[in-house]
Amino acid sequence: MAERQKLKAASEITTVESLQFDFGTIEVATNKFSDDNKIGEGGFGKVYKGVLPEGKEIAVKRFSMKSLQGLEEFKNEVVLIAKLQHKNLVRLLGCGIQGEEKLLVYEFMPNKSLDNFIFDSKRRSQLDWNTYYNIISGIARGLLYLHEDSRLKIIHRDLKPSNVLLDHDMVAKISDFGMARIFSENQNIANTKRVVGTYGYMAPEYAMEGAFSVKSDVFSFGVILLEIISGKRSSGFYLTEHSQTLLAYAWRLWCEDNVLEFVDNFMIESCSTSEIVKCIHIGLLCVEENPQDRPTMSTVVVMLGSESVALPEPKHPAFSVVKFMPMDEISVNDLSFSTIVPQ
CATH class of the missing domain: 3.30.200.20 (Phosphorylase Kinase; domain 1)
Known part of the structure; x- marks a missing residue:
């Protein structure tokens, strides 16, 4: 040995x-x-x-x-x-x-990272809905490759907009694999005592219990999807006038059948209403509290690429009720931090 x-x-x-x-x-x-x-x-x-x-x-x-x-x-x-x-x-x-x-x-990625567009009101409007949809689909396909299609089974563990880079043609490319973990062929879940990642994108089972799987990345993808559509940061949404969290806000509007209020104003003008509602639906499925209820990335790719696939009703998302201490007591804030994690 x-x-x-x-x-x-x-x-x-x-x-x-x-x-x-x-x-x-x-x-x-x-x-x-x-x-x-x-x-x-x-x-x-x-x-x-x-x-x-x-x-x-x-x-x-x-x-x-x-x-x-x-x-x-x-x-x-x-x-x-x-x-x-x-x-x-x-x-x-x-x-x-x-x-x-x-x-x-x-x-070199000339268009830098996704957060430079979705959280900047001027730059955000430079892209139309079709470009954002292609970015969403690209992130999904990149994750699917990591989870199922590469020779290795890889959990990224720190997926967020600043780790999604954009090339000359605005093609999304996932970056920053310093936190990534390789799973064996038959392994589905792992635990760590040292949680690494970025607040606002970490799945609840990972943030609270150190348990991570492909479904942890699915959760992060769902958060990014909802951020792209709303133009609002999940980590900066804490206790606003709208709701306690971005996910809770999306869920409340979904339950009130008023989900288009979640969409950034400029985006409404350049998108298909049915397509954007479908994306919010997929986002809510990805951020469900129970990881077993979340879809796999292969299912997400199918849902994004088909108009005829019936989507299940989303269940209560994680963090709809805040289970964490206030943001000013959390030292990591919106910075990622690393630790040596034995394989």
């Missing part, structure tokens, strides 16, 4: 080394990580735009020295993404390691 683990570790190191960029090349490409090249920032560190000597544009994720992500979790992300190939997943080009420095090099 010990020998097999050594061989596995050796093969992973080889894989990481085969993907390594020269650190100096990345420094030159990003103009020594200048602020002018910075295109994003999060709990992990910063992201910079770079241009390689041959002219190829790249995005470089530079981990903060204070980041809780250790070398093993970093290698986990590198090895994991290197094995994944799908239209709706961001493509990893390589990595850089020098002393305490850890870098990931991705294909």
Whole structure:
């Protein structure tokens, strides 16, 4: 057993080394990580735009020295993404390691991340409903690949709008696999004592009990879907005049048969009413409290792609009644944070 683990570790190191960029090349490409090249920032560190000597544009994720992500979790992300190939997943080009420095090099996404559009009133209206629908479908197909169609069974665990990147054609690509866990072929659920992720997108069974499965990602997808349609942040909705949570607000309007009030005003003008109601319906199915009641991503993809599939009635969503302490007592707020999770 010990020998097999050594061989596995050796093969992973080889894989990481085969993907390594020269650190100096990345420094030159990003103009020594200048602020002018910075295109994003999060709990992990910063992201910079770079241009390689041959002219190829790249995005470089530079981990903060204070980041809780250790070398093993970093290698986990590198090895994991290197094995994944799908239209709706961001493509990893390589990595850089020098002393305490850890870098990931991705294909460059000129339209940045989804949150830059859906939570910005000016940029939000630049896209029509058809584009948003394609983004929703793209996220669903990317998750389906992770859960069922890749050689591995992968739970993302930190799906949120800032981790959905958009390419030249506004095609959605899921990114950031630092929290991801690989499941064995017959494994359906796992538990952890150290919950990682982002408040507002974590399924209740994961946030409260540390239990996660493909249905945890389904819940996160449902939250994103409802955020896209409403233009409101789930994590910033706490105790507004509308309701206690975004999910509770959507549920109340659904029960009152007034669900179009949930839709952002500009979107109503560019969409098919029946299509947007169907998306809210799917969103509510995905955020149901009991994970067993939530659909799989394969079912979600079918529901999104068909006008004739009958959808079951949604049940009471999670977090309709707040079970958490007030937001000002929660230190993670809207930042993701990492921890080393043994496989």
